[in-house]
Amino acid sequence: MKNDGFTLVEALISLFIASLVLISLQFVVPLLKQISDAPKGTVLQTITHQLETQKYTITSATLTSARLKSYEGKDMYLEVKNDKLQLSGSSAGQIIxxxxxxxxxVDNSNNYLNLTITTNKGKFSSILHLKKTVQNE
Structure with a gap:
């Protein structure tokens, strides 16, 4: 007589293996979250480097925002809205x-902008080196 079902021992072994997998995931997921949270200072330096390599220029700056011009000639604003540092423009949308x-x-010096952000983890600064453009209005 042929029986196609699992034996009790096989079922218990498979439940044991499944529980080991779930227990290991319980410890691995928090470690992955810690690894994926990059330090805010490093993220800010990466952002300023990207703006420099994408050839933005400074049009003007206030104490809390900077008006930039893309290489395509679009006006963009670097500012904080809704607890997000974003680059936005009227015809270009927004980049969070x-x-x-x-x-x-924003501290506007002659040759650069000193950007300081405030987060729940503290204050972080980075220098943004961009060429300045003359505003035609």
Whole structure:
């Protein structure tokens, strides 16, 4: 007589293996979350480097935002809205650069912008070296 079902021993072994997998996932998932959270200072430096390599130029700056011009000639604004550091333009949409940012302070020097962001983890600064353009209005 042929029996196509599992024996009790086979069922218990498969349940044991499944429980080991679930227990190991319980410990691995929090470690992956810690690894994926890059330090905010590093993220800000990466953002400023990307803006420099994409050849943006500075049109003007206020204490809390910077007006940039893309290489295509589009006006873009680097500012904080809804706790997000974003690059937005009227005809270009928006690019969210960083989440959980409460404030952006822009120090406009002659040759660069010193950007300081405030998050729930502290303040972080980075220097943005861009060419300045003359505003035609």
């Amino acid at each position: 650069l960083m989440q959980n940012v409460t404030d952006l302070a």
